[in-house]
Amino acid sequence: MTMTYLRNVAKISLKTEKCIGCGICVNVCPHEVFIVNNRKAVLKYKDNCIECGACDKNCPFKAIEVKAGVG
Amino acid sequence: MEDKIIKKFNNKNEESISDDKILHLVSGTIDSSIGEIKKITEEWLMKDTLGAISVRLGFGRDTYKVPTGLYALGNPNSDSPVLVTANYKLTLDYVRRDINGLDVWILIIDTKGVNVWCAAGKGTFSTEEIIYQIKKCKLEKLVNHRELILPQLGAPGVEAYQILKYTGFTAHYGPVSSKDIKAYLKNNKKATTEMRKVNFNTVDRLTVAVLELVHSIKLLSYIFLLILITTIFSEVSFNGYSKFLIALNNTIPYLVAIIIGSIFVPLLLPFIPFKMFSVKALVLAVLWSFVVIRYKEVFMYINDWRVLTAHVLGLTSVIVYLGLNFTGSSTYVSFSGVYKETILTIPVLVVAIFMSLALLVSKIFI
Ligand code: SF4
Ligand code: SF4
Numbered sequence: 001m002t003m004t005y006l007r008n009v010a011k012i013s014l015k016t017e018k019c020i021g022c023g024i025c026v027n028v029c030p031h032e033v034f035i036v037n038n039r040k041a042v043l044k045y046k047d048n049c050i051e052c053g054a055c056d057k058n059c060p061f062k063a064i065e066v067k068a069g070v071g
Numbered sequence: 072m073e074d075k076i077i078k079k080f081n082n083k084n085e086e087s088i089s090d091d092k093i094l095h096l097v098s099g100t101i102d103s104s105i106g107e108i109k110k111i112t113e114e115w116l117m118k119d120t121l122g123a124i125s126v127r128l129g130f131g132r133d134t135y136k137v138p139t140g141l142y143a144l145g146n147p148n149s150d151s152p153v154l155v156t157a158n159y160k161l162t163l164d165y166v167r168r169d170i171n172g173l174d175v176w177i178l179i180i181d182t183k184g185v186n187v188w189c190a191a192g193k194g195t196f197s198t199e200e201i202i203y204q205i206k207k208c209k210l211e212k213l214v215n216h217r218e219l220i221l222p223q224l225g226a227p228g229v230e231a232y233q234i235l236k237y238t239g240f241t242a243h244y245g246p247v248s249s250k251d252i253k254a255y256l257k258n259n260k261k262a263t264t265e266m267r268k269v270n271f272n273t274v275d276r277l278t279v280a281v282l283e284l285v286h287s288i289k290l291l292s293y294i295f296l297l298i299l300i301t302t303i304f305s306e307v308s309f310n311g312y313s314k315f316l317i318a319l320n321n322t323i324p325y326l327v328a329i330i331i332g333s334i335f336v337p338l339l340l341p342f343i344p345f346k347m348f349s350v351k352a353l354v355l356a357v358l359w360s361f362v363v364i365r366y367k368e369v370f371m372y373i374n375d376w377r378v379l380t381a382h383v384l385g386l387t388s389v390i391v392y393l394g395l396n397f398t399g400s401s402t403y404v405s406f407s408g409v410y411k412e413t414i415l416t417i418p419v420l421v422v423a424i425f426m427s428l429a430l431l432v433s434k435i436f437i
Contacts (some may be wrong), residue, residue, distance in 0.1 A: 054226035
């Protein structure tokens with residue numbers, strides 16, 4: 001069962017122009033937030049994001065910005 | 072990044088970690104190009120099981136750690152995969168158990184005895200620590216390949232491309248759960264979507280709930296004291312023993328409330344409507360309040376609207392507070408979401424607790 005939390009609160013943004021579609025963000029995200037479509041990442045399930053920051057840290061092109069919380 | 076790595080290498084007072092948690096697992100050594108490497112067994116012995124139970128209950132968690140460095144599982148050689156993991160003993164135990172029968176190297180890094188996910192969040196499961204351990208252990212001399220497998224849950228703390236830049240090792244993110252490592256390796260180091268997902272199933276929720284219960288049960292003594300004090304002053308016609316007995320019985324619904332808040336809210340999480348944890352908890356709180364009011368004689372509550380309202384508010388506050396608290400242990404919430412929920416809930420809780428106390432105190436005087 002997939003549980004979802006509050007909507008429209010996750011602070012995550014994607015600069016599509018920097019993205020080359022390598023798919024690393026898809027690999028590191030534990031909640032299937034991204035898909036890669038036409039060589040570009042898309043925030044498909046933005047409300048699933050838990051702001052862990054894994055995508056932000058691992059995107060080699062710095063295309064993602066997450067305001068990761070402490071803790 | 073450079074300065075962080077340099078700082079690691081210059082750190083003179085690196086903690087020396089005792090090997091008493093792992094000594095019983097060492098089954099021999101393996102001769103390698105960089106000298107002897109300790110071989111550890113996949114088996115769980117009694118000591119490991121008891122240790123696991125105790126940390127799950129919240130005892131000895133801070134010291135449940137093992138020394139960093141390279142270990143051999145099975146009979147690895149210079150072509151065998153290298154798995155990186157945290158130096159929390161329980162983490163190592165799961166890895167050992169779940170990859171039995173394979174020949175791999177385990178590189179344990181210093182996460183201060185904290186599991187991978189929490190350590191990544193705290194910044195100890197980090198790029199610089201991995202780089203430091205690779206260099207310190209001379210990994211490039213041990214293996215012919217240049218690949219590492221990191222647990223996916225370490226990703227929030229690690230920049231994989233930096234590891235490549237500084238060590239020449241390509242870091243692959245493996246599955247979330249150590250249970251899938253075997254399948255992952257068989258699948259040519261490709262994790263399936265299922266392996267990448269963090270679940271929060273009943274067992275997961277129950278595991279953390281037990282820990283919550285151990286933490287929150289302490290609340291009960293404060294509640295008992297409060298009830299005892301108000302009883303002493305308001306029920307002047309009773310003798311001391313009866314007052315004690317009343318206070319004791321009055322506290323029982325709070326014990327149940329703590330169990331509801333720390334065990335049943337987590338357990339029933341997906342089945343209770345609403346998104347906010349505090350509102351989910353409120354649903355159970357209302358139900359429990361009804362039961363308590365219905366059977367108020369059983370718990371020796373006197374039939375006075377102030378006392379009953381005070382306890383309904385008190386019980387509800389306990390359950391809602393514990394429900395809100397569980398956001399911290401759940402795996403699908405964001406910091407921003409929890410922040411929003413917290414600032415919505417806390418003022419209401421404060422007012423409720425204040426009213427509850429005011430009512431009980433007012434009973435003393437009027
Ligand atoms: S990791 Fe960065 S560059 Fe790669 S697909 Fe994701 S956003 Fe695009
Ligand atoms: S912050 Fe974490 S949960 Fe959110 S999109 Fe990035 S990897 Fe996924």
